[in-house]
Amino acid sequence: MEPADIVQLWSVRKTYRTAAHDVTALDGVTTGFRAGTFTAVMGPSGSGKSTLLHCAAGLDRPVAGKIVIDGVDLATLDENGLTMLRRERVGFVFQAFNLVSALTAEQNVSLPLRLAGRAIAPAEVRAALAEVNMGDRAGHRPSRLSGGEQQRVAIARALITRPAVVFADEPTGALDIKASRGVLGLLRGLVDGQGQTVVMVTHDPVVAAYADRVLFLADGRLVEEFTGDVDAESVAARMAGLESSAC
Template identity: 60%
Template structure:
């Protein structure tokens, strides 16, 4: 199977009656396994809702979402929590690290929560890959913002997930640090065969992806392969985002 995630006619409506707001409108898309997909659009275009529905964090009002061969609709919250814990990695703008835990313990926390024994060799390998092999015993307060985001990426990778979802993962970082983090995400795709789906508002961040999906008013209105920052910014201007 070459698709990691498939959305089929997914709509998401918040509220009822006259106050109802359609965040997604019949979105159908396949996200390829081993690919890096960026999702862009103006504020309020449905980017976060798209990510939350694709990752099983939110339930569509209609349509279906499949992770690999697994249909998510109809799953109860317990099953969805289990699926997210075992098969999906998350990297958010906020690093969400536990201050009292070491880097290593923060990274292996999802395994502990799932009642799974951490593979020490794999944990060490993941820490080495994110450039924190010598920081395993440090606490978050002893790290820079960029290093903390690397811990978050290591934590997302340690369960060997089918997909890593990033929600503005470089939003809180300076330009140089963001570049390091994006290079790291790119390497996980190229070297580990990881699938990455990233919501971003930054054309430079989007240029690290294989494909950019453009959302407007809850619909996918365009896509771009082999994106450049300039081409992405120009397309966003035509969506009314950077006027």
């Protein structure tokens, strides 16, 4: 049996009003993200890739269309309901690690549970850190961790609620090559080993090549996708074509 789509988008449209005119960031996007898959979202600057992630994650509401996460239609939820859904079913990893500087790695990972009012099992938090190879750094504050280590803690924090999907926005953008490879290998391992669903926005073809599938956006529309054995050279060539068309 084929795995179901954990996240589904139908004809999603998003516009932003500026002083001069309305800007269409997403223009009728329909797609889905299957359970246990790793998808990269790419496109030229202004193509709508970050808007797609924000709408798909329930961080921003579209002006038209339908978005479903783990069987829940986001349009049926008020702001409190959206907040609860994001806390319980969605994980987030950003380019800026967004760790609380005054808290240890262990305390940062347990923060989503505290915010949700859930009981915190220390063994569960330690297991989450061990999953990202940070078990021996549990008592360290962010200032004592490298960029790659901080991002690993951020990933553990994203996973602590056992979310249906993890959305990552340029998760390696602030890392050097070695740390970047480590984080991408970790995300790839979570998909392959645990069936985690990951949706990642990136501008880097090498980063995108870690995914099972690459979606290409241009002018707010889904224009192409690569699936299967994704390679960086093919992704780079397609991006070059989109960027030259955008000039």
